[in-house]
Amino acid sequence: MRDLSAELLAWYDIHARSMPWRVGPADRKAGVLPDPYAVWMSEVMLQQTTVAAVRDYHRKFMGLWPTVGALAAADDAQVMAAWAGLGYYARARNLLKCARAVVSDHGGVFPGDYETLLTLPGVGPYTAAAIAAIAFDQPETVVDGNVERVMARLYDIHVPLPGSKPLLTDRARDLTPLARPGDYAQAVMDLGATICTPRSPACGICPWRGPCAARAAGTVAELPKKIPKKKTPTRYGIAYVVRRSDGAWLLETRPDSGLLGGMLGWPGSEWSDDPPPAPPLTAEWTALNDEARHTFTHFHLRLKIMTATVPTDAKPDRGQFLSQHDFSPAALPTAMRKVYDLAAATLRHG
């Protein structure tokens, strides 16, 4: 078989995407490797998340916590607030766990081998391989969504995902070169992100157009096959936005596990499959006409919003008041921020 990796690396030398946490192919050839901490940070943020969304967050985190030691010593709530809006909040909790494990178990230095990386919280097969290859030039094979798509097409594999993952991983591993493994890992992903895209791939300018089996078979557009997913249900709930007369907001920190775990949010009802009953007519509550709508990975959410203003000696059963000074809507996950955006207009007072 021809050395496909050489053709891809030649393409990468010209077309590599530039990112703040990356070291370009020219510098890498001169022996320069990126900061493992910055690479790890980028890889965790990039899990199921677009490069465009990650850029600002990566810059913010590296500015606030420039080293793994600084992050390990950070306040949990500040890290969660900084992550707000990026999604998949278990990543933020594991980010802290991982930083503290690196400090306590590895002397504050990121391990460079796949097996050890795999033991760290929030670091799975993909991320361990990515850090080992990109930050330490170890010949590990990254298999993300891009690589799965590229392999399925290159070898015209019609077995649907996720069942085909082991097969696609084997193919990807066979292609991984011993030379320039870090560049190669980034090259395959760049190819998938810019040429071998899910819709309307640019096969005409693909460095692998010659050996691509799906292109020869005319099946590129239908690959990779995937198990169809069921449609997302809708759930309903009520959010209570309570403001004290001194301007403080009533908020609660959600439990560490589950949806929006560890994040700040409004007290509210459970979210159920049935629309909530009409609110009882009382003088104290204001029911907003608009409801907050938000779509999570696996369900749509519609939240009725009830607002109230209470005196400074009010004693809430749930949550705690955050002063105007301490509260920022930017610290809320998006679903909760949407509630704030709708409620705040009715709760502006001196």
Added chain:
DNA sequence: AATCCGTGGGA
């Protein structure tokens, strides 16, 4: 093994 877990952009 299958399910859970966010978000924003694009077709």
Added chain:
DNA sequence: TTCCCAAGGAT
């Protein structure tokens, strides 16, 4: 509007 999708991991 609706659906798909993006550098997955934990349970």
